[in-house]
Amino acid sequence: MKLYSILLLALLATACKEKPKPVVQSIPRPEISADGSKITFPDSVMIRAFTTQAARASAIRTDFSAPGHVAAMVVRSVENPSERLVLFDEPGLSNNYTAILQHRINIQMERGNLERVRDLQAHGAASGKEVIEAQTQLANEEAAIISDEATLKLAGFDPKELRQAAPNTILVVCEIPENQFGSIRKGLVCTLNFTAFPNEKFMGRIDNVNDYVDNTTRQIKLRISVANPDGRLKAGMFATVQFGIAEGNAMTVSRDAIVTVQGSDYVFVQTGHKTIERRAVQLGQQRDDRVVVQGGLTDNDQVVVENVMQLKGLSFGY
Template sequence: MQKPFLLRKKSVCVLVISILAIAGFVWSTASGTGMGALAHSSDADPIPNFIRKGDLIFVPLHSPLRDRLMVQLVSTRDSARALELPAQVEADPSHTINMVPPVAGKVLELKVGLGDHVKKGQLLLVMTSGDFAQAAADQQKARDTLKLTKKVLERQRGVQEAGAGAGKDLEQAESANIQAQAEFSRADTRLKSLGIASGVSVDSSGRRLNIVAPNAGSVTALSVGVGQSVNDPTASMMTIANLDNVWITANVPENLLSSVKVGQPVAIHLPAYPDALLKGSVTFISDILQPDTRRALVRISVPNGDGRLKPNMFATASFAIAQATAPVVPVSALLMNNDDTTVFVETKSWTFSRRKVELGSEANGTVRVQAGLKVGDQVVIKGGVLLND
């Protein structure tokens, strides 16, 4: 009778021991002890790249970002910036001559072509003109009259000295000679204005009027041909420009005129000579603005002894404009945040804050900062994009 009881007692003991063992395992697992806890503690928690604390970003020790971020001190730059404007080559107006016809007539011969270089006194063209023939005839008649009056005057003086002549005859001879001199001077001046030197005898028909170059230069414009009639005394037949010195004319916008001064140095680049850098200085600033473009003409005088610069060539004029001292940062430090330009500033060791900046001009990989930074700030110049959320 007692054997079954003992069996039940052993079964109850085994059940109680099993329950206690399971409960102990569960408790040890939950409390972080035992084999389960050891296995868990062997896996270390990963180190975050950075930790955000409000508006600040902290990069903890052993973070991989510490090897990828580069911080640099904000410096200053007060060097001049370059203002680049379109320009073109022009002949110097003070050395440019428009050849207008001295009289109406017709072109008989044309001795030069467009682009030719001419010397002073070189024959340009030959004209025939009725007005020129009249002027030549007037000079010839005035010369003959002057010779005659001189002879009459000398004769009357001889007679007067011999005591045989009347005083009024000498006076008349002197008056006639003075009038003849005045008439010859008028006719000779008229002929000189047509290009004939004083004292040069011309044929009375005046069929050939030679037009010569008043100065050395190049024919930059030509508007007549052989057989063409020229009746407008104000219309240019050709233009001769001395190109030993040319102008580079730039168009400066109204809002930048205050930055340009006479005598200011200018660097000039031309597409025709991409490897060449020309230097000059501002010699002229127009007193008026062009009404259609609201720009002023600014001219730079440049030597052109080799003749490489041709009128109407395109150019770029670079003006050196002084600037006040301002902080500068590398372009690589700039980050876009929505519509703002920002940089990351190190406020203390490995702690950064985002700061909005206003930018100025850019040159040589750096940009001027108008607002948002000061000299001495530490900014992230490399890897800053990794700090973005």
Template structure:
């Protein structure tokens, strides 16, 4: 009996042990922490993940980066028009030619030339006649005054002579003004008085290059507002840029900006802000900014495209390789190493770039270790 009891007791103990083991096996495993990724130490993924220590660096703040285009300096461009209707007889320049101020660029044959010369000759003749009348009225006045002294005439005759001389002086002044006007007309047309049949020669009003040419010999022009050619001094040019309204506060009149042109990769040019528009473009939400720059060698040509950059200052802050930062629905984030094979997804606020580095204003600090390569392997876990 004693032996049987021992056997039954052993059976009960074995049953209890199995029940406890089964109960233990049913205890749920600890839930993973949201945003954390663990990779087993023997996983080949670890070999593809690169981790670097966050360091501080100087990052530009108040940075402006916008497209730009070279324009002609509006203060140094001149459009040559014909002062009269007529036929173009000669054109002395070609598109792209460099010209000096005062250099002949074209000639025009026009009946208005003879009209202007005739008007001057008539005005000059009229002035001579008015001067002769004035001399006569002065002589008449002296004679009547002498007769009045000898009581040979009434005082009324003297008054009439004085009035005649005043009128003669006024007529001379009017004639002088008329001849000056006719003379200015000749000067504008580049004509000499007394020589009929002259051709009108147009001269370059400024030194520069011929940017536009829209006339050929033999063509008749009667529109005195339509330019025959455009000459621009390209020793200085403007860079025009549409700056986003969110960045316009960083641009000030007189400040220097940096320019990079597609035509000259790797080269930098400096310009100074001359104009900032008074209104925002409602379609693009940008503000037009124009800056002036020197162009002594003439390398900067109108319509060249590039980008302007301007930095308000530098600020020391943590920076990570740009490839380490991902974009999610809630914003930018990266992965911080918390232990061997363990990584935590961390939201960050980013600043401007410095080369391949991206400034971080919050989320990580110097000394943290972040994943810089293989981040997509963690994103998929």
């Protein structure tokens, strides 16, 4: 009985002992500089979540397309092989072009007539009134040709270039947005895909850029010449014009690397095994999923491209 009492007391004493409290370890947190521009991680394991890409300058290229149509065909005249016929898809433009050709002939005739009348006046065989009449006829023809030339130019055609266009050529007119105009220039080679020939590519060259921007659509007309030796391409056909423009070397970063705060753009650069720094950058145009960086980075900077929003929260306190 005595032994039983001793064992019971021992068990009660053990049960009454206070259980040890579990030790709670604090989770290490990154250290943030006072201005938020530098983030230092407690170990290199934590920083692995922020994958980086090296910033490097490389050749960039602008690729975009625009709808167009064959607005005219240039062929040789059957009656006079040295002359060119321009067949427009709009009858009104054909009338304008024909009128211009006639005005050119008339102007030459009126200039000759004016010289003749002036010579007659100098010899007393013509009056001042006849000279004025000859001058008026010439002025009327010169005014008329200006009006018809303006109509053609609004449609994307230059009358002088039409007269010099190579035979067996089609002229495609397309419109591009104003914000793409800076990368377009006369002589640029482009690729065309015609609805009538979906599996073929045709090469063309820009030979005219209009002098004005449409006030409503903010579009600029281009004229593109395309060789058409077999005559398969016809006036009125629709096409898609593809422009590929090399713009030299530039530094670019992934658009996922960029954060914008209060109108300013930033990226995060890993500068050490456990350190990431915030950099203000000046950005240019976007090219697909890349953005041109005009300032703020140097070659081979390790720019963070994953989990950037977490860094934004740490850096700016969001």
